[in-house]
Amino acid sequence: MEWLTEFRRAAGDVAAGRPLVATIATVDTACSPRARSVVVRHIGVDGSIWFASDARSAKNAQLAADNDAEIVVWLPEAREQFRFFGTVDRLGPAMGGKRLKIWQQMSDASRALFFWPAPGTPRTQDDAAFPTTVDAATAPPVTFEVLFLEPAQVEHLRLLTHPHQRRRWRSDTGWEREELNP
Ligand SMILES: Cc1cc2nc3c(=O)[nH]c(=O)nc-3n(C[C@H](O)[C@H](O)[C@H](O)COP(=O)(O)O)c2cc1C
Incomplete structure (x- = not known):
């Protein structure tokens, strides 16, 4: 898929050095x-x-109530934006190995977050309730979930060109590229 090649190229540069942060x-x-x-x-x-x-x-x-979502990634070095619209699913029990692999690849600090008190609830605990590190040998809690968005539509905006380049691909048209006004 053309958009996936483009995304991997643009994201690859940053993925090498630091986490790829997206907005969902x-x-x-x-x-x-x-x-x-x-x-x-x-x-x-x-x-x-x-x-x-x-x-x-x-x-x-x-x-869980409505799995429509959009993920946006801005890659400042490349000056490119990707938008992925689709549906989000959870890894099922049959895919437990993949869930564990992601758990083990995370940093000790990121794993620790999953042992903190419930997110978004009133802060009543003292700092001891918030561990700073959890090693990869520790099993994930049942509340550790891996979610994935399967894109049905992808948009790519490049700011480096004049005029900017905006392209869209949709699964229902066989991922055929459409050139759009930016
Ligand atoms: C740079 C950055 C990375 C983050 N990564 C994650 C992440 O991978 N997973 C996650 O659940 N929250 C992550 N968060 C925290 C979320 O942005 C959010 O505050 C938290 O998940 C609660 O959101 P919710 O109440 O909408 O579920 C991250 C925050 C920042 C600033």
Whole structure:
């Protein structure tokens, strides 16, 4: 897929040095938009975008109720933006090995977050309730979830050219490239 080649090229430069941070927008039960940053943990061969999130978090509840979502990635060095619209699913029990692999590839500090008190609830605990490191040999808690967005539509915006270049690909048209006005 052309868009996946483009995304891997543009993201590869940053992925080498530091985490690839994306914004994921969901809708809540009142149909209001909600957005937040997540680290992209894996890009599948099918272009699926994987991230880890706590089962107790608002985003997981929103995605369980309505799994439509959009992920946006801004790559400042390349001056390129990618937008992925699609549906988000959780790794099922049959894919437990993949879930564990992502757990083990995360940093000690990132793993520790999953042992903190429930996200978004009132802060009542003292600092001791928030561990700083958890090693890779520790099993993930059941609330550690790996979610992945399967794109149905991808947009790519390049700011380096004049005029800017905006392209769209949709799965329902066989991922045929469309050139759009930026
Ligand atoms: C740079 C950065 C990376 C983050 N990565 C993640 C992540 O990978 N997974 C995650 O659940 N939250 C991540 N967060 C925290 C979320 O942005 C958000 O605050 C948290 O998940 C709660 O969101 P929710 O209430 O909408 O579920 C990250 C925040 C920042 C600033």
